[in-house]
Amino acid sequence: MAASRGRNSRTRRINLRASVPQERLIRTGAESAGVTVTEFILNSACLQAEHILADKRQFVASPNQWQAFMEALDRPGKFIPQLAKFFGETPPARRQSGK
Numbered sequence: 001m002a003a004s005r006g007r008n009s010r011t012r013r014i015n016l017r018a019s020v021p022q023e024r025l026i027r028t029g030a031e032s033a034g035v036t037v038t039e040f041i042l043n044s045a046c047l048q049a050e051h052i053l054a055d056k057r058q059f060v061a062s063p064n065q066w067q068a069f070m071e072a073l074d075r076p077g078k079f080i081p082q083l084a085k086f087f088g089e090t091p092p093a094r095r096q097s098g099k
Contacts, residue, residue: 018026030040061069 030037
């Protein structure tokens with residue numbers, strides 16, 4: 001989270017609105033953590049963004065799951081006539097009406 005904690009390049013402003021209970025909760029959390037509200041919000045948002053993005057980039061598998069995954073990747077592909085037909089068709093959005 002190095003990039004999210006940097007103070008050197010804080011040149012951008014993000015405005016947001018919160019309800020009274022949300023503001024109280026955020027302020028209380030920031031005070032409890034000993035940081036400013038800005039630091040608390042930025043750190044929390046960046047941490048959440050990193051978790052979401054990491055979930056899209058990597059997955060964790062047991063050794064058995066990994067082996068099965070690698071074997072599946074190494075197997076030759078199957079020809080499925082229905083899929084070949086489906087992918088060979090013109091998508092409905094590109095078909096001319098009336099034909």
